[in-house]
Amino acid sequence: QLQLQESGPGLVTPSETLSLTCTVSGGSIISSSYYWAWIRQPPGKGLEFIGTIYYSGTTSYNPSLESRVTISVDTSNNQFYLKVSSVTAADTAVYYCARHHRPYSNWRYVDYGLDVWGQGTTVTVPS
């Protein structure tokens, strides 16, 4: 059974870079029709899509975060990564990684949702 696990520092200094790793187990990150995503949830608030990556390295980012976010992948270690630069207290959140099912059908990509999630990791940026 596919499992995802986030890891990384729980406390990040303002203006520094937040770095997280998502380790995929029970299956390969090299999988057609599936992308790999990062999502975050500030305390008491809703879900925010950060971005997504395909095993080939193709990425897509939330425009509101694009200038500070980098998502990368390491197929040899079955991991993908998130970096958020110049963090502030507003970046305090639970960060989730997830598998994003996006098959190509009838000449376009179809979004079938985020079907496997990690348990989430809390990142705090003090004000």
Place this chain on the structure above:
Amino acid sequence: QSVLTQPPSVSGTPGQRVTISCSGSSFNIGRNTVSWYQQVPGTAPKLLIYNNDQRPSGVPDRFSGSKSGTSASLAISGLQSEDEADFYCAAWHDSLNGHVFGTGTEVTVL
């Protein structure tokens, strides 16, 4: 700020049927499929509905989804106490080139 709008809360008594609406635009729901997620506080979200009305394996058939134009709905029939959670709709947004979530709806079982 979310581009998909949901009511902040809905409530019902055990056994009742409740519905949650999700309003979007031609850039998201109007052109793409809708997903729904259930999140029990303190835990990760869980995919409840995909492709507008499909249930992943293991999701009870009490949960059903529908879509019409630029709006979608999630219905929960035979409401149970274990259904208390936050529910989010989501869809691909063409101009933002990303998966966007709704504002979220808290379901309370009275």
